[in-house]
Amino acid sequence: MPADLPPLPDDAAMLAYLDAAAVLQGIPVDPAWRGDVLANMRAVAGAARAVLSFPLEDEAEPAPVFAA
Structure with a gap:
């Protein structure tokens, strides 16, 4: 995985995002x-x-063109 990708946010950050996005x-x-x-x-x-x-x-x- 490339080193320039930031780490995934923790659960608290994701829940804070969920709360803010739901309100907005x-x-x-x-x-x-x-x-x-x-x-x-x-x-x-x-x-x-x-x-x-x-x-x-x-x-x-x-x-x-995408074809199967």
Whole structure:
């Protein structure tokens, strides 16, 4: 993993972000859901970290067509 990626935030920081984002967006978060939302945030942060750690050359271009 590249050294320039910051460490993942701890649970307290993620919960503080959850609280602030919920207020700013006007979304009520049931206290019973906080643990599940935190688990989801950890999973998304881990997935984003995996994507960001993948090395790409400067010349990399997106594919013009995606087909299976």
